[in-house]
């Protein structure tokens with residue numbers, strides 16, 4: 001069975017963690033850096049949850065990594081049903097113990113915060129090496145006070161950074177906007193090791209999806225916006241095809 005630890009970039013010797021999104025790894029020297037913290041940014045409906053799910057699902061199923069998905073947006077049942085349409089049998093992987101799913105409604109962010117120490121302990125105990133968090137935007141929305149919101153966001157990112165895991169966090173806001181809309185307006189992209197942006201661009205009477213690797217520390221990544229499609233088997237990126245013709 002293919003194992004992440006065996007995937008090393010030929011130049012750097014850095015272990016790579018395949019993304020689980022078909023085609024993307026060819027743009028990033030084989031995958032995310034092991035134990036890095038990565039942001040997936042995109043508009044509503046661009047496919048962030050599907051990306052997070054493929055990272056965790058294929059991580060467990062194809063690459064034998066124990067994986068966790070924390071959702072603040074969809075119930076386990078919704079996720080199982082929606083992902084079932086792409087042929088991803090979440091329940092079977094959950095039953096095997098390779099995939100853990102924690103789900104909270106957007107109003108239950110305080111419960112997630114309460115559970116976090118236990119989640120951190122579970123990650124350690126179960127040797128979980130991939131963690132997907134969906135989404136930073138919902139987490140931020142929970143805090144009315146901008147000052148508190150900043151502190152909570154920074155603290156959450158810091159906690160994920162300290163886990164011995166490759167982490168993927170989704171965010172709805174565009175790269176150019178302030179991720180935290182505080183008065184003093186801080187951005188947090190610089191805190192991530194990589195930022196991938198998904199675009200949904202209207203061309204005539206249809207919308208096309210495109211994916212761009214904005215940055216990936218330590219990686220000679222593609223600088224091209226690649227077309228992306230959501231097909232019956234999941235999300236696919238086409239690194240060699242033109243996005244804007």
Ligand SMILES: Nc1ncnc2c1ncn2[C@@H]1O[C@H](COP(=O)(O)OP(=O)(O)OP(=O)(O)O)[C@@H](O)[C@H]1O
Pocket residue numbers: 042043044045046047048049050051073085086172230231232
């Ligand atoms: N079975 C399917 N076949 C093809 N496309 C699908 C299928 N299911 C979902 N999609 C596409 O994927 C989009 C939703 O993807 P996803 O939920 O991952 O986006 P998101 O960025 O997380 O959205 P949100 O802002 O709601 O969190 C849908 O709007 C639809 O265009």
Ligand SMILES: [Mg+2]
Pocket residue numbers: 048049050073134
């Ligand atoms: Mg989503």
